[in-house]
Amino acid sequence: MNELPALLGTAERTQTPGTSCCRVASTKLAAVSATPVMVTLADPPATVTTPLLPKTARPVTFKAGPPASFSASTPTPLAPVARPCTPLPAEVAVPTTPSPPPEPPEPAADVLRPVISPDTAFFWEGTARHELRIQRCGGCGTLRHPPGPMCPVCGFARPEYDVAAGTGHVYSYVVHHHPPVPGRQLPIVIVLVQLTEGVRMVGELLGTDPERVRIGLPVRVTFVEVDGDLTLPAWQEDQP
Ligand SMILES: [Zn+2]
Numbered sequence: 001m002n003e004l005p006a007l008l009g010t011a012e013r014t015q016t017p018g019t020s021c022c023r024v025a026s027t028k029l030a031a032v033s034a035t036p037v038m039v040t041l042a043d044p045p046a047t048v049t050t051p052l053l054p055k056t057a058r059p060v061t062f063k064a065g066p067p068a069s070f071s072a073s074t075p076t077p078l079a080p081v082a083r084p085c086t087p088l089p090a091e092v093a094v095p096t097t098p099s100p101p102p103e104p105p106e107p108a109a110d111v112l113r114p115v116i117s118p119d120t121a122f123f124w125e126g127t128a129r130h131e132l133r134i135q136r137c138g139g140c141g142t143l144r145h146p147p148g149p150m151c152p153v154c155g156f157a158r159p160e161y162d163v164a165a166g167t168g169h170v171y172s173y174v175v176h177h178h179p180p181v182p183g184r185q186l187p188i189v190i191v192l193v194q195l196t197e198g199v200r201m202v203g204e205l206l207g208t209d210p211e212r213v214r215i216g217l218p219v220r221v222t223f224v225e226v227d228g229d230l231t232l233p234a235w236q237e238d239q240p
Contacts, residue, residue, distance in 0.1 A: 206222065
């Protein structure tokens with residue numbers, strides 16, 4: 001408590017620079033009652049010892065003193081990094097959990113998709129428009145199916161196409177029971193259709209009991225839209 005006048009005087013001079021020592025002495029008691037912060041600084045012991053340290057350890061002592069001054073104009077420079085950053089060896093590297101692979105886009109339907117080549121693109125573009133296109137030689141006009149890059153008759157290599165009428169008859173067929181076909185319930189009927197234009201084309205016969213299928217059965221083309229990218233041609237019995 002003997003240091004109280006000096007602390008109060010220090011605080012008083014800090015707050016109001018230029019105040020005389022006599023005024024500090026006369027306002028000492030008033031300052032104590034009006035400013036409890038000053039009492040807090042002086043009334044507890046000026047030294048605080050950390051109680052949790054073991055007895056063999058050297059006690060850490062904090063001494064009350066004037067507040068440290070900080071200046072924005074003189075920032076404390078950062079200490080340089082003394083230890084270079086060395087990468088961890090591979091055997092102690094923290095394992096990272098691999099992120100799961102992105103989910104592949106689900107197909108619109110579980111079907112066997114045709115391989116579309118430059119020679120067959122016109123055919124599938126036609127089915128998308130519900131047209132049954134037949135390749136025609138640009139030189140001699142011979143129709144042919146399946147499509148190919150060159151006419152087997154004259155060798156001309158710039159084919160064109162016609163749009164078929166979509167009618168024909170069953171030239172041959174097979175009832176498929178096994179093996180399983182993705183996305184299909186068996187049995188299914190696969191027919192080889194003789195088109196009215198003369199070429200033959202393979203496809204599925206829909207809506208006809210396998211027991212009723214026969215060679216010469218008149219059929220008409222129909223189109224099955226699998227998804228936005230694939231439309232398959234198929235066949236139905238052509239009712240007179
Ligand atoms: Zn030709």
